[in-house]
Amino acid sequence: xxxxxxxxxxxxxxxxxxxxxxxxxxxxxxxxxxxxxxxxxxxxxxxxxxxxxxxxxxxxxxxxxxxxxxxxxxxxxxxxxxxxxxxxxxxxxxxxxxxxxxxxxxxxxxxxxxxxxxxxxxxxxxxxxxxxxxxxxxxxxxxxxxxxxxxxxxxxxxxxxxxxxxxxxxxxxxxxxxxxxxxxxxxxxxxxxxxxxxxxxxxxxxxxxxxxxxxxxxxxxxxxxxxxxxxxxxxxxxxxxxxxxxxx
Amino acid sequence: xxxxxxxxxxxxxxxxxxxxxxxxxxxxxxxxxxxxxxxxxxxxxxxxxxxxxxxxxxxxxxxxxxxxxxxxxxxxxxxxxxxxxxxxxxxxxxxxxxxxxxxxxxxxxxxxxxxxxxxxxxxxxxxxxxxxxxxxxxxxxxxxxxxxxxxxxxxxxxxxxxxxxxxxxxxxxxxxxxxxxxxxxxxxxxxxxxxxxxxxxxxxxxxxxxxxxxxxxxxxxxxxxxxxxxxxxxxxxxxxxxxxxxxxxxxxxxxxxxxxxxxxxxxxxxxxxxxxxxxxxxxxxxxxxxxxxxxxxxxxxxxxxxxxxxxxxxxxxxxxxxxxxxxxxxxxxxxxxxxxxxxxxxxxxxxxxxxxxxxxxxxxxxxxxxxxxxxxxxxxxxxxxxxxxxxxxxxxxxxxxxxxxxxxxxxxxxxxxxxxxxxxxxxxxxxxxxxxxxxxxxxxxxxxxxxxxxxxxxxxxxxxxxxxxxxxxxxxxxxxxxxxxxxxxxxxxxxxxxxxxxxxxxxxxxxxxxxxxxxxxxxxxxxxxxxxxxxxxxxxxxxxxxxxxxxxxxxxxxxxxxxxxxxxxxxxxxxxxxxxxxxxxxxxxxxxxxxxxxxxxxxxxxxxxxxxxxxxxxxxxxxxxxxxxxxxxxxxx
Ligand SMILES: Cc1cc2nc3c(=O)[nH]c(=O)nc-3n(C[C@H](O)[C@H](O)[C@H](O)COP(=O)(O)OP(=O)(O)OC[C@H]3O[C@@H](n4cnc5c(N)ncnc54)[C@H](O)[C@@H]3O)c2cc1C
Ligand code: FES
Numbered sequence: 058x059x060x061x062x063x064x065x066x067x068x069x070x071x072x073x074x075x076x077x078x079x080x081x082x083x084x085x086x087x088x089x090x091x092x093x094x095x096x097x098x099x100x101x102x103x104x105x106x107x108x109x110x111x112x113x114x115x116x117x118x119x120x121x122x123x124x125x126x127x128x129x130x131x132x133x134x135x136x137x138x139x140x141x142x143x144x145x146x147x148x149x150x151x152x153x154x155x156x157x158x159x160x161x162x163x164x165x166x167x168x169x170x171x172x173x174x175x176x177x178x179x180x181x182x183x184x185x186x187x188x189x190x191x192x193x194x195x196x197x198x199x200x201x202x203x204x205x206x207x208x209x210x211x212x213x214x215x216x217x218x219x220x221x222x223x224x225x226x227x228x229x230x231x232x233x234x235x236x237x238x239x240x241x242x243x244x245x246x247x248x249x250x251x252x253x254x255x256x257x258x259x260x261x262x263x264x265x266x267x268x269x270x271x272x273x274x275x276x277x278x279x280x281x282x283x284x285x286x287x288x289x290x291x292x293x294x295x296x297x298x299x300x301x302x303x304x305x
Numbered sequence: 306x307x308x309x310x311x312x313x314x315x316x317x318x319x320x321x322x323x324x325x326x327x328x329x330x331x332x333x334x335x336x337x338x339x340x341x342x343x344x345x346x347x348x349x350x351x352x353x354x355x356x357x358x359x360x361x362x363x364x365x366x367x368x369x370x371x372x373x374x375x376x377x378x379x380x381x382x383x384x385x386x387x388x389x390x391x392x393x394x395x396x397x398x399x400x401x402x403x404x405x406x407x408x409x410x411x412x413x414x415x416x417x418x419x420x421x422x423x424x425x426x427x428x429x430x431x432x433x434x435x436x437x438x439x440x441x442x443x444x445x446x447x448x449x450x451x452x453x454x455x456x457x458x459x460x461x462x463x464x465x466x467x468x469x470x471x472x473x474x475x476x477x478x479x480x481x482x483x484x485x486x487x488x489x490x491x492x493x494x495x496x497x498x499x500x501x502x503x504x505x506x507x508x509x510x511x512x513x514x515x516x517x518x519x520x521x522x523x524x525x526x527x528x529x530x531x532x533x534x535x536x537x538x539x540x541x542x543x544x545x546x547x548x549x550x551x552x553x554x555x556x557x558x559x560x561x562x563x564x565x566x567x568x569x570x571x572x573x574x575x576x577x578x579x580x581x582x583x584x585x586x587x588x589x590x591x592x593x594x595x596x597x598x599x600x601x602x603x604x605x606x607x608x609x610x611x612x613x614x615x616x617x618x619x620x621x622x623x624x625x626x627x628x629x630x631x632x633x634x635x636x637x638x639x640x641x642x643x644x645x646x647x648x649x650x651x652x653x654x655x656x657x658x659x660x661x662x663x664x665x666x667x668x669x670x671x672x673x674x675x676x677x678x679x680x681x682x683x684x685x686x687x688x689x690x691x692x693x694x695x696x697x698x699x700x701x702x703x704x705x706x707x708x709x710x711x712x713x714x715x716x717x718x719x720x721x722x723x724x725x726x727x728x729x730x731x732x733x734x735x736x737x738x739x740x741x742x743x744x745x746x747x748x749x750x751x752x753x754x755x756x757x758x759x760x761x762x763x764x765x766x767x768x769x770x771x772x773x774x775x776x777x778x779x780x781x782x783x784x785x786x787x788x789x790x791x792x793x794x795x796x797x798x799x800x801x802x803x804x805x806x807x808x809x810x811x812x813x814x815x816x817x818x819x820x821x822x823x824x825x826x827x828x829x830x831x832x833x834x835x836x837x838x839x840x841x842x843x844x845x846x847x848x849x850x851x852x853x854x855x856x857x858x859x860x861x862x863x864x865x866x867x868x869x870x871x872x873x874x875x876x877x878x879x880x881x882x883x884x885x886x887x888x889x890x891x892x893x894x895x896x897x898x899x900x901x902x903x904x905x906x907x908x909x910x911x912x913x914x915x916x917x918x919x920x921x922x923x924x925x926x927x928x929x930x931x932x933x934x935x936x937x938x939x940x941x942x
Contacts, residue, residue, distance in 0.1 A: 069854070085579060085581065087578040087579055087581070088579070088581045089583070089689075091583070092581045092582070092583050093581075095581075095583055095804065096581060098802070098804075098857075099802040099804055099805060101848075102802040102803075102846050102847075102848055102857055103800050103801060103802055103805075103846055105800075105846060105848055106848065107848050107849055108848065108856070108857055110854060110856055112371065113545060114370060114375055114377070114544040114545050114546050115375075115377065115379065115380045115544040115545075116544070116545065116583060116584045116586075117380060117584075117586045117587075117685060118685060118688070119379055119380050119466065119469055120370070120375040120377075120379045120380065120544060121372075121374070121375060121379075122370060122371065122375050135688075137684075138688055142685075142688040142689075144688070144689070144691070146691060167515055167854055168853075168854040171854070173371070173515075174371055174372065175371065175372065175492065177372065178372050178373070178374075178480060178483075178490070178492070181374075181476075181477065181480045182480040182481070182483045182484035183484060184484075185477055185480065186435070186477035186478060186480060186481040187434065187435050187436045187477070188481060189431075189434045189435060189478075190356075190359045191352075191355070191356040191359060191431060191478075191754045191755070191758065192427075192431075192754075192755075193434070194427070194430035194431045194433065194434035195430065195434070196430055197389070197429045197430050197432075197433040197439075197447050198391065198446050198447055200433060200434075201444070201445030201446065202441050202445050203441065203443070203445050204441045204442060204443045204445070206441075207438050207439070207440065207441040208441075208677075210436075210438040211438040211440075211463060211464060211470075214438050214463075214470060214473065215466065215469075217379075217469070218372065218374055218375075241436065241438065242436055245436050245438065247433070247434060247435070247436045248436050
């Protein structure tokens, strides 16, 4: 098939950007969307033109590196899938597809479709951990965790930190990302000693990074490739309230 | 070059304790005077950086991705081994040690493997304490499953995302230290050279991948935790950024490279779909707990799998290896799949795949239980192939997955360059000629949490290092080398993308240095690889600037190194005139097609020394002795 792409090109954070049109011929249904971009880039490089910069690494939906907005949707049209998991069998010959970066004040553009998501790392550094030094642990079975609790914690821990929740949110809020981490630890006994400190610190860091507020749009849940639920945000709010009430 | 393994004397059960006692200590107040550079933030790098920072060292940490959390360890699926014996099925440190030595086809150092088994339990405890949500039983205890090459259930897991959860645990420990100011983080930063001063590793040269700036970083020790080189085959289950650059540059500065020919072809991967393919996706070995591997008995049987009756199916692993069945080690399962395809009984359009069937498991434990155990893997498979594995068997085929070879290290994980340590998949140490499933995660975390933090102190306490900072002449020299090389890559005026050369190399590697190797094919590879390399340096097209975000330049640099390294890999495969583990020389097999070792001539580690551009490298040998396990032909039947 032949696909027409309209791709956001922007030299760096400060330069102006614009959509540029490219035709990609010889696309087959088994190709992934990113392999289609690879094919475009290989051609551009052979022609001596600047290829389209985009991020990816594992190409199997787990590292969280890929991050495209495709026809207005973070990670494209497939539900619970990352950009790298999208395949061209979704498209028909002659389709026109628009490709843009994840946009948010807290994710400045690096080049073309690549953005800087280091704000997430800083939020994590503020409190997304259990303070335990190497070598201090008790036997793994000394901490009993009921099966269903462990599964619930795992549901939250499945977050890949891609930032689709931020890109999809009209306020560019990072609530789902923060909620997933706070929930994982709040659900596990290991996380409880620092529960108040953690939620306060992570929320504050989130605000400082310039992420917006949550106004219950639920766009984050719809865009999340790992199916993280907004119920985690409710838990985050409860944890926050609890911490705010008990802190002195 | 002298290869001193530094393995302590005395009974193996005591060696690590004794060694730890004998190692010199750095006084707590002095630790902050030392700076440690940690390259890589996978399980090995994150755990080492966090642990060293906790001890009080100054740490700087580097990774290619935009966040340390995206290191390739994140992709590990199935699980991590430990000798906890929670299921009460007869496991022990000794058994894990024995299984790992045997699984590695008797080509690993006994003392290292024993230590690995010994610290395995502490890893699980550490990860649990960090809040890693391992799978649990209803009573709240940790769950286990089985992996290949073992008859006990010793694998801990977090659904099909064990690597992700372990890495996020290590990442959280690392970020805690970043937040505390004890670790300085350099993401989107690639190490392009090692700086050696007076024979000791004292720094690295990096490129800031956003601005293109070349930077000098000095330290008192350098840890390479940069992962494996599977991408030398172009197609592999590895992530795009996995490379050999850091270890190869260190090799060219004097670090011996050990057993580069030991590569692992994983039996259960989604088969190749076409020329556009950029990577292959693993379907975790854990699936072989419940999935049954089969092909039709009849050659060229084109019926749908559902239409092939039971008695016309060949469950060949169960037939050939009744004791281990579908859970034989990887090298054996991969070769068996290749034999079926060679025999004309492979399935799918290309005939290059076999079935992995869950029909019986669904009938036995129910759809919900299968979903809970493998849901995300099944989803992944469906995304890629558009086929529903709950209704029809998966199609799988072997693919390059892991590299057992790597920089040679002694018992302290130190390379042949003093002060340069190598951890995780990047070193050669523990898996011999074949790695068992669920033991790479174990090794990466053993190295980073429980081995290096001790051995590093031993080195620094005794090293008497002169003060060296980044204005030393050696830094200027190394930086200049990097700049010249980058300029050369940008200046060929060629017309072919780096990826296209990478594909050319991969084809030669897979065809001639892949699952079946022979002298003729290896010699052919040794003449073709330099041809591709020449063509690359004459005709590669790298657009854009050095002082900019430039992904083509990044790729070109990595491909250039693969083009040198691939030759060494083939050389090593040619020199090893035996079959062992993942290294299968067709000239050396038993009458029923199993690997035939030659213990008399090859019970050793081959460690290559670089002698300069265009010169033959030297093959050094570290003999392996087996005082604790009886060396024998592997038998899984
Ligand atoms: C799909 C898949 C599934 C797997 N499943 C399992 C499993 O279930 N159980 C198991 O035990 N093992 C498994 N493995 C193997 C295991 O995941 C790896 O061997 C292990 O995680 C490697 O960890 P590492 O820390 O050594 O390196 P990696 O995690 O690969 O990390 C390498 C780090 O080095 C950095 N780096 C590399 N080069 C440079 C450079 N030049 N400059 C700066 N930084 C650099 C990278 O950015 C990264 O941070 C699996 C592997 C794959 C591919
Ligand atoms: S590239 Fe890793 S999630 Fe898409």
